[in-house]
Amino acid sequence: MKILVTGTAGFIGSHLAHRLLDRGDEVIGVDNVNDYYDVNLKEARLARLTAKAGFTEVRKDVSDRAAMEALFASEKPERVVHLAAQAGVRYSIENPNAYVDANLVGFMNVLEGCRHNGVKHLVYASSSSVYGANETMPFSVHDNVDHPLSLYAASKKANELMAHTYSHLYNLPTTGLRFFTVYGPWGRPDMALFIFTKKILAGEPIDVFNHGHHRRDFTYIDDIVEGVIRTLDHVAEPNQDWSGATPDPGTSKAPYRLYNIGSNNPVELSRFIEIIEERLGKKAQKNLLPLQPGDVPATYANVDDLIDDVGYKPSTTVDEGIARFVDWYRDFYKV
Template identity: 60%
Template sequence: MNPVLITGCAGFIGMHCAQHLLAQSIPVVGIDNLNNYYDIALKQARLDQLRPNSDFRFVELDIADRKAMATLFAEVKPSRVLHLAAQAGVRYSIDQPDDYTDSNLLGFGNILQGCRLHQVEHLVYASSSSVYGGNTRMPFAESDAVDHPISYYAATKKANELMAHSYSHLYGIPTTGLRFFTVYGPWGRPDMALFKFTQAILAGETIDVYGDGQLVRDFTYIDDIVEGIMRVLDKPATPDASYNSHQPNPGTSMAPYRIFNIGNNAPTVLMDYIVALESALGTTAQKRMLPIQPGDMHSTSADTRALQAWVDFAPAMPVATGVQRFVDWYRSFYRV
């Protein structure tokens, strides 16, 4: 059995996806550049969850390295590719745009070339709810135009969707882009609100609450994200027989190309999210209310009907339950 190649396997979503595949005795080759965007020790701890499995192989590699990526594809000959590696973070993209150009654009181009040259059965890649940018009609649907990104990070994710479509059209490569909506849960990223809030509250520090606590997010639990990814990975994109080039649907195509939202379809006000965290921790946070930051979207909400129609799945984890599970993991992992 040719392995599944997972890029960003030391990341939050990548580790969980690798665990899921390995539990089914599906071999996984995972790559990650282990950059210092956040604590490398956490990334190594995630890898430690995977390394004992004999079906797992880790390669430290930067996807922006064209020669190294070409060599890896030729050696591994993956059956499917799950591309999760990227420079993450909306706010960081304002200060360090070059990192996003290298990883999210050049790196993605290298992934596409590898898939083209080695007849990969299906490329599934991470897009983001950030692509909806300045859109205000809720919930966000894949059929909506997404031509007004408000951060460079979002622009690179939109570019990934366009690049994937060109390869699907020209070379017949099945590609599926997944627009993730604010993923949270055990082993999460330290730059995300839930992790930062938990760390600060347990240390007795004040938390910074942007948008005066009125921002709205479609918080989506990691297990739901993984379930959606796995179902999509098992169902390669196909041309849409009902596609109308006179009234094009951006989420489908005459090529083997699909775009899906993966969100909880239950938008939550940030202050309610914080209340759930306070309940899980058994304490009240000290809060500093601040205006919305540049590049941040005020609200996100996912229309998940297309995903449900495609793979018969829609995320549904209640926020209170998901937050409690994160807190339980955090206390155990950091022994606090």
């Protein structure tokens, strides 16, 4: 298939594009390569992709309406995976306007591109952060999520609502994936694993929020990509049993689906740090700090729907995943 993937200079997008190319798909990769974090890392990810047959690099911003209209009209992708976004909970408190441009305007442009060019299925990135103030564990897509705790979370919830509207009005199949903390080789420098590894190796103290009592459903990148591809191949369909009298937030009478995509095995942050220390052979100096504004104390994914519908089964333990990341980090940064 010809698949348009946004965010191909990003962590998940670059891994996904590799897997799609390896199985014989043609990938149109869109990214503006912004400087939210190290551009050199983004360029290195892209260099691995541009070396492969079937990949077309497009340096455009998804919030550029004219550019996206032209791209969709010229390429006519069969399916779209939209991963480009302004990420980060804490950064959304510092720079809220970036989230409106990338996550709302950008998503609007992708929806319009899909609508006007016969796209057969749109899969897009949502986030576990939409669960916000929810306390019932594990988090379920069938629970209501109307109390986000950050603008980032609110923008992802808005994406789900926008997608539903297009599924309803234009019969566009859409699938939203609520990612739970993703980690692994080629990961993001603003994520905990990257920050901790870098600082521990440099002998610098690490900030440990919530005194290390956070619990996160850390999910290895290969497991995430497998889930994305399986959902991409499984086109969203209407739920014929859906009722407005007892509305199910995770499905619809329209061709619309939401899935959690996580490891279904939360790990306490203090244990996560211990595993990093074991792999590095070096102890961390810790600044124990309170919970940060916008953060949630725990995430835990109910992935039953994803298992039932596409056979998703995460298989990488946190010990294995951290080991692979540390090996990549040492090799990439020559540490």
